[in-house]
Amino acid sequence: MMLSIKDLAVGFRTRRGEVQAVRGISLELAKGETLGIVGESGSGKSVTSFALMRILDAGGSITAGEVTYSGIDLRRASERDLRTIRGREISMIFQNPRAALNPIRKVGHQIEDVLRQHARATRGNAREKAIQALRDVRINDPEARYYAYPFELSGGMCQRIVIALALACDPRLLIADEPTTGLDITTQKAVMDLSQELIRERGMASILITHDLGLAAQYCDRLAVMKDGEIVETGPAEAVFANPQHDYTRRLVEATPRPDASVRSLLPADRRPPELEYTPSDQPLLEVRDLRKTFAGKAGPVHAVKGISFTVNQGQSVGLVGESGCGKSTTSSMLVRLLDPTEGQILYQGNDLAQIPAEQFGKHPLRGDIQLVFQDATDSLNPRHNAGDCIAEPLRRLAGLRGKALRERVEELAELTGLPANLLSRFPHQLSGGQKARVGIARAIALDPKFLILDEPTAALDVSIQAVILNLLADLRARLGMSYLFVSHDLNVVRLLCDEVIVMQDGAIVEAGPAAQVMTAPAHPYTRALLSAAPRPPERVLETEPLAEVQSAL
């Protein structure tokens, strides 16, 4: 065995005593094998990899167990020995590639630092070798990129640099910690395919750490599923995905959005309330006509949105899909009237909202009708306001509610969004990701809006929480009759909630139509590229539980 981990336990000293992040896990990795460690946030999957590299944050330490790499005891190895192992034998690539690179050092020099450290290059040939490392990760024009700073490169390009850095000294084991989180779906595919190819070419072993079970199943030979610092299931990737043995794995598999799922089927089988009746009308609520937005850029005007038109009917859900930079966020900012369009009309029930300047819309009577659920539930809540205050804010400002009426409405909203009333006095940092998402939704629906824009509302959430929030959104739509504009980069998620899908690229709509049609028979090559870039996990055994049984269980 190349790497063997036996009963590894990792603890962190905190103010409230020691916290066990990893509680006795055992793993083995053979030469040339690819292992996926899958788990949700807080499962200890990243801590495991930091522990075996011995780069735990301050306060963290291995409290028990053995880590052996090719006969070397990594737990007891000296810092000096570890330094020769890190980068030369075992390398890592990280989440958020832009932050993972030194922001004020040329990327070529950063690669040189690693080459020189491990005596793979001399002062004379370091530049040449660094450029070769860039060429190996298929970077165009590596001679020019050598002099680039991370902020001058795209996210996908930065991740290639990180990979080049990690592979510069031909390590034998690569650990990839959420390497594609935050990247666009086509970039994710490119990065994953590239690293898989390089790993195979060089006969390396690798560990892929991810929250995305589908991604892990596609790229790994073997999977280990982690929960609360323990491994709950291991096995060949296909077997784990197709026929999960442990309850938790099953829940994860079910919660992973996939082409054949419905929004209810993401929930655990024993917790699926019947779907609520929901019928969109064919009365238009919002009509967008030739909407344009041009920003003044340093190198001439930037056309962020180039004349788009579409309609959202009452009670209808429309998905707006595209990759970063396609103009979908600019569009949603204009629709929610936080940004003034350069040209075009936004007809809401016949009124042209584009005529009302964004600064004045805050006082407009229609403000309450059009609301937004933000992408980042944490950053969009005032850290000094508790959950109740956050929800009460629009009620106090726009509806003028005070005292008892206000409190009752806040409690009603909390109940509607499934937020326990005793959490209303907590501050955002005391809430979990899912609870913060509920607060954000409760705040957005506080004024009974007719049109709700959801800007990647589940992008930062774990899949099981995402499943719950998506179901909540589906229920709220049925109960309150709202129209949704669901902005996302993930077609599989959009499809779960939306009747219509609009695909945007470079500020223009390239395809629009009923969700089922766009998903199954995409007409535009870009839509096809998006669909084919989504991770394709192995086919799984469909559950054949009769519907009646599910309903009687409730």
Place this chain on the structure above:
Amino acid sequence: MSAPLRAVLWRILQTVPVVFGVVVISFVLTRALPGDPAVYFAGAMADAQSIEEVRVALGLDQPLWRQFFLYVGDLLQGDLGNSISTGQPVLTDLAMRLPASLELTLTALLLACAIAIPLGVLAAVRQGSWVDHLCRVLVTAGVSLPTFFTGILLIYVFYYLLGIAPSPLGRLDFIYFEPPRVTGFYLIDSLIDGDPETFFAALRQLILPATTLALFTLAPIARMTRASMLTALSSDYIRTARAAGLSGAMVLFGYAFRNALLPVVTTLGMVFSFVLGANVLVEKVFAWPGIGSYAVEALVVSDYAAIQGFVLAMALLFVFLNLVIDLSYTLIDPRIRFAAK
């Protein structure tokens, strides 16, 4: 090379309105001060006529706008006017006194940096250790002890009790001669003159006031160094660097420290500008013939030319300092270079 050069020129051009604003404001403010210089300089026994004569002699009988134009006209020719209290051209006075203040302030800052930056870095690297605690104690003491108090305490201990420091009376003991004037900095001038004896005499005089000031300026620098080092050390790129097996020194200085430097330079600039104007107390305690005490004396007697000259000199100095800081930003952080284009 032309793009950075243009950025620098543009940056210098931007200071022109600032300097003009300072000229206007200092002129108006000095006129708005209570007290009539004519009355003061005419003497206690003067009658209305002799006061009027002094007023005419000083040009104060002219309307305000006329005075202003005369002042600006002189200014453009490099004439700051004469100080009525010292009787010398203000330019000469400033040339005498500004180097004294600068020498003191710069020495103090160098001393403060030499202690505060390594201390802050060590405190961040060994968080919670004795170095960290020492850093905290020094920072607290530095900000809470006023300079005149530390100054007097140092004089009491090192001059009065121990007798190892020279008497705190200015830049040079009276038994030495001033070194021939080149830069106005005694330490440098005495070295140019090849006179080590004077150099050490000047240094001995400088140590106590410089230490006093350094103790005061050390606090914000050490605190900022520690905080920004902690931020840098916990960032993702440090983890990448460690995972790539880079050596401890490389991670600490090549990666973390350079990133932590930006806020430290900002603080340094602020501290420098603040101290240069605020070291009057130290100058008074050590009888240092600096620009701070000059300005206070001028202010007391409504010596318009001297005050205006002082304010203008300080403004130019700040403008220059900010320019240097901005330029050093662009050297440290490529992202700013990009934005400046």
